[in-house]
Every structure is written in C-alpha cells, then in structure tokens.
Amino acid sequence: MLTLSNLTTTYGPVRALDSVDLTVETGRITAVLGANGAGKTSLLRTVSGLVRPASGTVTLDGTDITGAPVESMVHRGMAHVPEGRGVIAELTVEENLRLGARGAAKRPSDAPAPVRTLDDAYRLFPVLGDRRNAQAHTLSGGERQMLVIARALLSRPTLLLLDEPSLGLAPRIVAQIFDLLRTLVADSGLTVLLVEQNARSALSIAHTGVVLNLGKVVVTESAEVLRNDATLRHSYLGF
Amino acid sequence: MSTDNTTTKRLLDLNLTRNLLISLAVLVLGVLLLESTDRYTNTQLSSLTYYAIAAIGLTALTGLNGQISLGHGALMAVGAYTTALMLDTETPLPFPVVALAAVVVTSVVGFVVGIGAARLHGPYLAGATLALAVALPSVALYFKGTFNGEVGLTVASPRPPEWFVSFIDAVSGEFATSSKYVAYLGLFCLIVALFFALNLRRSKIGRHWRAVRDQEVAAEIAGINLGRTRVQAFVISAAYAGLAGAVMAVVVRLAAPSAFTIVLSLSLLTAAVIGGLGSITGAFIGAAVLVFLPPWVTSLSTGSGLSDTQAAQMSPLIYGIVLVLVMLLAPGGVMGTVTTAWRRARLRRLHPATPTQKG
C-alpha cells in the first residue's frame, strides 16, 4: 500500500532520513523501531507531508504523493496520529472527534470504516462518551490516546500512521490499545504504520519490523523473526 | 589577571580614541556642510540633527534591545516643552544646561514608562506606547496655563555669543545668524549623542542589551537582570529623545502638541527601520531620508497636479509603504542589507569551493 523509495529528509546539514526504502503491506501492521533520534518521527512526518523530503519518493496505492500537502492526506485515506498525540487541548472531546469526522467528507462511501459516526466512537471508547463535553486537556494520557485514535478512525482511513502511542502510558493501557489495533486490522483490513520505542509491545502485534538507526534502515524482517532472534533483538532493540 | 586588566584597559582606550576620532570627523564634516550650503539647506541640516539624535536612541532601543516604542514622539515633546519652559525667562540659562535639564526630565519620564514597559513584549509594548503617545498630548492641552494649549509655547531665538560670531567669520567669512547658531547647537548635541552611542554599542551594557534581545532565558541564566536591562535601555533612549526634543524646540522655536503626533513617532520608527535597526549609521541614513525626502516628494506631487493638502499626505503614504516593503523585502534596512551582502561576499572570497547548502 505504501512504498518509500530512497527517501532522504534533511534538516539543514542533518540527515534525519537517509535513503530509506520501506514497504507497508496492505492489511498489515508494520512497526518502525529504533532509539531516540533514529528518524522514526521524521519518517512519519515526511510520509504525511509535514516535511518535504530532500530526495526520494513516497507512493500510496500507486500514486506518488511525495511533497503533497499534508491537508490532502485525510482525503487520500491516510490518517496521522502525530508525536505527542496531537489532542487539541482547548477543544472538547466531541469537538476533537468532529474534526476527525470532517476528514471523511471526501472518502468513498465504500471505504472500510469500523468507526463511522461519533456514536461508533463512543461505543468503542465508552470513557470518551462519558467525557464528551469535557475540554480535552482534562483527559489522562490513556484517554487522550483513545481520543486521537478515535479521531483518526473517524476520517475512514485505509492507512493509519501512529507515532509512539505507548509513550507515557501504563503497561495495562498500552496493552489495551495495542489489542485494539490488532483487532481493527484483523476485522476491517486497516493498514497500520506504527512507530514505537517500545519494541517489545510493537512486535507483539506487528507483522513486519523495520529498524532505523541514524536515519538508515538497518534491519527489515518479519516480526516473528525479530521476536525470536535474540542476537538481533539485543543488537538493535535492547531486549 | 593583571595582564588581562591592562589589555582590557588598552583596548578600552583604543575604542574610546576610535570613537572620539569618529565623532570629531563627523563634527568637521558637519561644519563643512553647514558652511558650504545655503540657508535653506542649513535649516534642513538643523532638522537632521534632532531627527538623528532621536533615531539613534530609538534604533538602539529597538535594534539592540528588541523593544518597540511608539511613544518616542511624546518623549521628544517632554524634552521640547521642558526646554521651552526653561528658556521662557528674562535671563535664560545657557543652552547646554537647559538641554541637560531636558534630558534629565525626559529620562525620569522614560524611567516611569520603562518600568511599566519592561514587562511587555512586541505588540503589547507597541500598543501601550501607542496609548501613551495618544494620552500625553492631552496632558499638555489640559494644563493650559502652563503649556498654553493648542498654540503651544514659543521659544525665543537665542542670541549667538561673540566667540561664535568670530568663529564663523574665521571659517567662512559669513555673519552668524541665530539660525546658524542653532544649527551648530544641534550639531554639537548630535556629536555628543553620537560619541555616547558609539561607546555604548561596544560596552558591556550594549552586549547585555543584545543578550536580552536575542536569548532571554540564556541571558537570565547568565545573571543578567532582564527587567533592569530593559528599563535601562528605555531610559537611555528616552534621554536621547529628550535631547532631540530640546534641539527641536530651539530650531523650530515652538513647542506645540500638533508637532508631536503619532506620525512623529512612526516617522522616527521609519527612520530607524529604513536605516537598519541597531545601526548608528542607519540612524543617520534614516534621519536624512526623513528630512530630505518629504520636500522632494511634496514638490513632485504638486507638480503632478495634486493639491497642497494631498501632496502633504504623500510623505506619510510613502513612509507607510516603505515600512511594509522594507519588512517584506529587506528587514535589515539599508545597513542590514549592506552588512549581509558584504559578509556573504567575504565568505565567498574566503571559501570559493564551498557548495551552496542543500535543503
């Protein structure tokens, strides 16, 4: 579904991404792993159009979207949950969700959508329903993560980009969220590109693992291999 | 340690000498200009002196310390009115004393405003000083008894002293009118202002100002008191405005509210911006534009068929447009653009093989 070809992103003299080749298969979860500063966030920001790459291409379902404006991405079926979650703190839970739903306007009506309406979102995450009129900054970390995932799903994406969803969350909640992702992918054919520092949790639900180091891809392997190869794990993933 | 001190001392002396020489050079240049031009140009040069003084103060405040002020026209008014009041006696004190008094009074006002302003940034500071600029003239109008309301206070033309008459006679053989005397007063004040500014730039105070402007948090961590630095900058720039007001009072021979509107404050800002914020040379350039451009623009406009009142509006129109264009195209002003171009050319000469940066 998504192909990155020889993608290089620079911030001044720094190469955040260095000739990255990566394929995200439809209906699968691809995990991008690596230490802080490895380029994981830059990868998502380049794919979603917040940053223009210096060279290389990004192709979505056969269409070259390199350098396409980020505002157009939700219409193409790509939803990005950015670093820091991206909750709009001053708006209410419901207003955040409505913004997400707005992005579904130009999506074809037959696009798979496990979450179609606000009520679907509230059914999926009852806690959001309870707090629907609360300002988003009053939510806990886990609740915010649920909010932004629901918001992203409301735009009926075929591809979901997630930037470190487990950051700052208790293990129990992380497990909940990752379970949910696994279910969504299995049930509705959603494709997920998951960036994570928590490699263990990410690999537990991913199909493919890609390890970045200093902007370069150093390992591309099936998640199963990565889980079971102790040497690889120790070298690159720290566990 | 002691070698450090002597080296520093020697550098300081070098700087002082350098600044003294520059000031003297400008003085000589000023005298040459005044003696070789006609009366009308002399009047224009007189205006140039007080605009330049005010512009130096403002460009230091905004360029070096990062504070924007729309109230410097009002501060000039304080200096002008102080001067007018002090000269309004049978035996007025000599001008240097009066000017000093104007500087002191304006500095005090600047201190009060500066304390309030020190906590404000950017547009908030602009808005607050704008409010001051609108409010202060009304004070002059309210206390009609002292300040003579709309009409304002007239300033008697000072009589040129004997030594001055002899000096001018020796230099150019002309008769020293009081207008010429006043022009020289302005020039003298300008030189003093220039000398101080040159020293300030390189001094510890100047460096502190720049530190506060550029990196507040870092400056604070380094032990620089933000508030005190800001107030200091405001007071010093107010002193300059006060001096400029004093000179303006004797040149124009009038201190009236209509001369100190927001347009004056904005003109000063325009001068500082055009010349390049933070640059003393820029202040001179900007002041020159302020003095020599309007008459030229006005005559051009009346020539093309605009009425007199319309032609008078061409200057502020051009100021406004120039301000916008400078911000869009060359925010560093004349001196800023020149410095950048020069630096780039130097860099290219030193590193001819460096490829242009990617990304």
Add this chain to the structure above:
Amino acid sequence: MNGDIQKLVNILLNGLTQGIVIAAFALALVLIFRSTRIINFAQGSQAMFTTYIALTLLNRDFPYWAAFAAALAAGFLIGALLERVVIRPLEGGMELNIVIATLGLYVAIQALAAILFGSDYQSFPSPVGVNGFQVGDTNLALTPTSIFILCTVGVVVVGLTLLFQKTQLGLTMRAAAFDGEVSRILGVKVSHLLTFGWALAGLVGAVAGILVASGQFIYPSYMETLIVFGFIAAVIGGLDSPVGAVVGGVLLGLVNSLVSGYVASGLVTLAAFVLLMVVLLLKPGGLFSSAKTRRV
C-alpha cells in the same frame, strides 16, 4: 428626575454606547489575534477607509443599506488582501517585523484616505434619529442612533458566537488558532482560514467604523483613539476572548464616560492609558483569558 441622577444616568448611557462601539472594534482585533496571534494596528485605518467608501456611495444617493453592505464587503476584501499580500510572507518570522508592517499599513492607509477623500471633516449620516429620548421633561443621552448601535453590535456578537460555536467553519477556525499543525494533519486548510480570519475581522471593523461615524463627522484620523481604546479593551478582556472584548469594551466605555463627566474630558485618554498599564502589570492575561498564562 434629580439633576445629579440625570447626569449619572446620562454618563452611564453614554459610556454604554461608547463602550459597545469600542467592543465592536475590540472584537475585530480579537478575531485576528485568535487566528494569527497578531495585533493588527492597521485595523482602525481599514475601518476608516471602508467608512469613506460608504460615504462616497451615500453622496451619490445610494440607499443607506447599500452603502453599509458595500463597506462590509470592502472590509472583507481588504482584510483578505492584506493577509495574503503583507502578512502571509511575514508569518513565522520575527514578531517585530509584523508589528512594524501593520504600523506601516496603518500610516499608509490613513494617508491614502486623506489623498483620495480629503482631510476635511465630512458629515456621516445615521439611518435613524440623533436626538435624545425624552423621559418626562428630562433629555436622556440615549438616542435612536445609540439603540441602532447597540442592536447592530448585538447582532454581530451573536453572529460571531453562532459562527464559532455552532458551525463547522467556526470549529475549524478555533482548531486552527489553537493548533495549526494538528489541524492541517486533520485536513483543515489552515492558510485559507487565516485569510478568512482577517477578512472577517475587516468586516467587523467596517461595522465598527460606520457605527462610530453615525451622526458624526469623519476625517482620516477619526478612528485613531478607537484603535487605542479597542486595543485596551481587548487586552482587558484577554486578547483571545470575544466575550472579554465585549466586556472590556463596555467597561472601558463606562470608565471613559465617568472620567469625562466627573473629572475632565481632556484626561480620558490618560485615564485609559493608566487603566491599560494597571491591567498589563497586574493581570497581563486579561480578565477572561483561558487557563494558560500569557506572555505579554
């Protein structure tokens, strides 16, 4: 009615009417500040210019409402134009540069108006009467024009509130103002909204300009004190709160009127300045700002 009470009532009514107009202008400032974090010093000149456009039409015997609508349309277009041409290139750069640019626009637009429309005082009509109502044998400082002003501003406030709270456009505008990047990720065309914000502010400013002018004389700098008062009102209210702008405006209007009536009319601007400094020093976020502390 007792003379003192009558005086007080009239002062309060005056203050209310004045304050409501200040509020309208402060709203325009807040609109721009909310979306772009810029204080548009040229807002007053824009409003003055659109009022002159209305006057030009009125002098050619266009009906009042046509001239009013034309002024609003002009305000909308001028606001959009200024944002695209002047402000957009400067956004993200040094704050000082934007302040200076809006000041430049302020001066230029005012001078342009003087050139095009003349500097003389010109009378601007009100669509309704300008004589005070009579209650018994006392003259109230309340005229049909003041009622017109109150109602118009009321309509504007209600309209803006509905826009922001009940429409999707308003939601996206608020989102873009709070977090531009996340909004873009969600598909919101933030740059279009910025232009729209300035256009809307220009429209609201145009309304304020006409209201101030109703039944009065206009001249190129007639909005100057309103710029200052509008700014003060917006600051009192906490620059990103429309409610605050209205409250701040009314409060300032009342203070101005009280000072004018009981102290001296010439000291009104000074009193306003003092009030501004007090608010900025004691409660820099204004009376109504949101939870986050603001850096002024």
